[in-house]
Amino acid sequence: MRGVLAAGLAGPGFSLAVPDRPAVPPFDPGPLGAPVPMPDQNWYLVPAPTGSQAYRPGARRQWEEQSAQARARFEYDWQAAWAAEQHRQRQLADYRAQYDAWAAERHRLLAEQASQAGQLAARLRAGExxxxxxxxxxxxxxxxxxxxxxxxxxxxxxxxxxxxxxxxxxxxxxxxxxxxGRYRYVRSDDREDxxxxxxxxxxxxxxxxxxxxxxxxxxxxxxxxxxxxxxxxxxxxxxxxxxxxxxxxxxxxxxxxxxxxxxxxxxxxxxxxxxxxxxxxxxxxxxxxxxxAETVPEVPVSAAGTAAGAPSGADARAVAAAADSTGSTSFTDFTDFTDFTDGEGPDLFEMDPLEFEELVAELFRRRGLRTSTTARSGDEGVDVLAEDPDPITGGKIVIQAKRYRKTVPPSAVRDLESTMRRQGANRGILVTTAGFGPGSRKHAEGQPLTLVDGPMLLELLREQGLPGRLGPVLPTQRTSSARELTPGQNTVLPAEEVRVRFRAGGAAADLTLLLLDADGKVRRDEDFVFYHQPSAEDGAVTLRPEEHRASIRTGRLPDSVRRVAISINLETDGDGTCADLVDPRVELHCGDGHWLFRPPADPAVSAMLVAEVYRHPADGWKLRALGQGWSDGLAGLARDHGVDVA
Known part of the structure; x- marks a missing residue:
């Protein structure tokens, strides 16, 4: 551990003149290079009897029998050695052919690396x-x-x-x-602690x-x-x-x-x-x-605070024009790629589908691929065609761009796999502004498929200096002045009207409210305020579902309403969870008070109580942050609070 730096200093420095890999070693057959020893007939000779032994009765007959057996052993051993030698020569020939093919490929790769190194050196000298x-x-x-x-x-x-x-x-x-830190030997038990x-x-x-x-x-x-x-x-x-x-x-x-x-x-x-x-x-x-894993502020990528290598102003237009001239997809709708920071730039949800495909094509072009968008008609399920020029790991890639608000269904992943095989591509990439459920991710496991969800897409765009956001621009000045609440924290409300705003990118989610009695149940189904029933108690609680806004007028609520629960829930026809939401936040305003609650990114939860407005016997109406979730979504949340969802 303490020698990491010293080992690095002791090693050789990098140079383009030094090959990354050693030269091709000469052919070494190893044990196959040694011929099989052939038996010598002299090893099998049986000495003839001499002296008095020669006159012993039966001596000559015994000698002839032993000589015949020795000749038979010689013939057998010679045949076995000859067969082994033939087998060795066939193995040696196969091994040599394999080596020659490997060496030829190795020489080709080394020559290609040397060529690439030479080209890189020339580009370096040119200041590219x-x-x-x-x-x-x-x-x-x-x-x-x-x-x-x-x-x-x-x-x-x-x-x-x-x-x-x-x-x-x-x-x-x-x-x-x-x-x-160390081991201690315990002699009495013959063990190490x-x-x-x-x-x-x-x-x-x-x-x-x-x-x-x-x-x-x-x-x-x-x-x-x-x-x-x-x-x-x-x-x-x-x-x-x-x-x-x-x-x-x-x-x-x-x-x-x-x-x-x-x-x-x-x-x-x-x-x-x-x-x-x-x-x-x-x-x-x-x-x-x-x-x-406590973080420190990162050093900016560019001394000017922008992504290094990203063109700006006229440079951006020049890059776009150059891309057009080479046949690659250009992204020219935004004249200054470096003017956008987090939360700025075009809303990907609202972007024209063709513009979104062009943005995705530009993203992968900047990552080193050759890209082109396909025509709207006859694209056979392909939005962007890409090619990785690497001669070893490269190949054809098909990319589909899904500008979704809700979780991408597993069928889209299966369609991409079919399209990839039909196109003869090496890999398929599915890019979406939303998220993927467990079914989609499980299907992609072990397949040459890459799933890029909304948060990952934003990160990739930022890395390449491209614009984009998910959802409306957040009022950063107001949000920064908000007091952030954690689950369980509460505060006294300074006025009668509470205004609620839910913001999130990624998967689509809705805001809902429940009017609850002392037992934590709705008094009737009309106490459930949601998309199809946007108000209760003659407007005391109102919901604007398209804007993800709600208001609660506590002074107009009857005594039987003890709490108003505020919840968010993912769309019921998908398999999305709270983990698919991008930067979710619930903002609450009451008089001069401003609070912020960030729902936990729980992959097992698709509906969550985020806050409640409740009566307190001494302090009047108060606000409490929650964070309680349901894996079966809005149905489970509603059922547990007495709503008939049969």
């Missing part, structure tokens, strides 16, 4: 921005001597005007640091390991910069872990640092304390509790 990112991505990926359990995988972005490389590097998980490593020591060692990883990657990059291309290198170290706020797995940034070339060159890395060097000398940030 994409070549810089490609070269340094090869630099950080080529070393294979990382310890077991270390991912050793990263990606790069190049900010040409600032001569700044940004590296996104996957860090090892906390589990790479052994929980066992595990002695746990002190928790504080394990945590500190993990932070040091993270710092070593960062310094090693920075060292590799600067050492490979033979032409002085880099003015600085920024590194964001991420780990795949569960977000404690949402329960979803994703990348969590545990480490961020930006190193100037001159400052890094002044370091004596073989003598530094890694954590002190990263934080003190380079001004980096390391999570205070990386074992809990």
């Amino acid at each position: 921005p994409a070549a810089v990112a490609e070269y340094f991505e090869a630099v950080i990926d080529w070393r294979e001597d990382w310890p077991d359990g270390f991912p050793a995988d990263g990606e790069t972005s190049w900010d040409a005007p600032a001569r700044r490389l940004v590296v996104r590097w996957e860090l090892p998980p906390y589990e790479v640091v052994p929980s066992v 595990e002695i746990a490593r002190p928790v504080a020591q394990r945590k500190e060692l993990y932070r040091e390991v993270l710092a070593q990883c960062a310094l090693r990657v920075l060292a590799e990059v600067f050492r490979a910069d033979h032409d002085g291309l880099l003015a600085s290198v920024a590194l964001n170290g991420v780990v795949v872990a569960t977000d404690p706020a949402t329960g979803q797995e994703g990348e969590r940034c545990l480490l961020a640092v930006e190193a100037d070339r001159d400052a890094f060159a002044a370091l004596a890395l073989d003598r530094v304390a890694p954590l002190d060097c990263l934080v003190g000398a380079l001004g980096g940030r390391v999570s205070a509790r990386p074992e809990k």
Whole structure:
């Protein structure tokens, strides 16, 4: 663990002149190269009797019998050795043919790699921005001597005007640091006891390991910069872990640092304390509790705060025009790709279907594929045709783009599989603005199918500097002033009218309300306020389902109504869950009070009570955040509160 940095410094530096793989070794037949020894007839000769033995009665007859048996053994052994030799020669010929075919392919691959390396070197000399990112991505990926359990995988972005490389590097998980510190032998029982490593020591060692990883990657990059291309290198170290706020797995940034070339060159890395060097000398940030996946702010991809490599203004139009001239799909409806940040840009739900297909095509073109959209008629179920130009792993890819609000049904995944086979494609990709249920994901397991849901689509668009959002633009100024509630928290309402607003992207969900008595049940079916029954008690509780808004006027509610429960539920004709919602939030306003509740992303829940307005004997009407869910959706929620859903 403590030698990660030292091992990296001791290894060779990267160079395009050095092949990634060793040269083709000469043919080595091994044991097959040794002929089978043939028996020598002299080994089987039986000495004739001499002296007095020659005159013993029956001696000659006995000698003749033994000689005949020896000749028979010789003949048998010679035939067996000859058959074994023939078999060896056939095996040797087969092995040689296999080697010749393998060597020819190996020579072809090495020649192709050498050609690609030469082309990359020429592109580097020409100052092509994409070549810089490609070269340094090869630099950080080529070393294979990382310890077991270390991912050793990263990606790069190049900010040409600032001569700044940004590296996104996957860090090892906390589990790479052994929980066992030492073993103790118990002689009386002849056994070994595990002695746990002190928790504080394990945590500190993990932070040091993270710092070593960062310094090693920075060292590799600067050492490979033979032409002085880099003015600085920024590194964001991420780990795949569960977000404690949402329960979803994703990348969590545990480490961020930006190193100037001159400052890094002044370091004596073989003598530094890694954590002190990263934080003190380079001004980096390391999570205070990386074992809990607590994050630190990432270094921006671009010095200007935009995605590196993404064109802006006139550059964007030039890129689009260039794409048109080469036959690839262009995305020209947005003249400045870099003007959009989270929550801005076009609403993908409202986008024209053809424009959405063009956006998806542009996304995959930026990821290195050759793409083109198909005509509206006669597309045979294909929205975008793509080709991966990699000569080894590439091939034809069919992409379907589904601009859905509700969960994609499993039939769409089955249709994609059929289309992929009909088109003779290597892979199929289904992109949607909504989500996928367990049936769809189970069908895609083990198949050459990739499912891209709404949250993943937004992340991919952001990575490539493309615009897009799911749902209306949120009023960030108002939301930022809201007090965020967690389940169980409550507050006194300062006025009689409570205004409710539900916002979420991804899967489609509805807002519903229930008027409940002291037993937590509806008094009658009219107390269930939903899409087809949008008001109760002469407008005391009203719902605007299309806008996901509701209002509760507590002063107009009869004494028999003790609570008004506020719930969200996924569409009943799909298999979506709360985990398919993108950034869900329930905002509540009452007088000058403003509260925010974020429903948990529970994949087992399709309906959830998020809050309730209730009577308190001393404080009057109060608001409480909840978070109680039902796996059988709106039907289960309604049934448990006394609504007849038969």
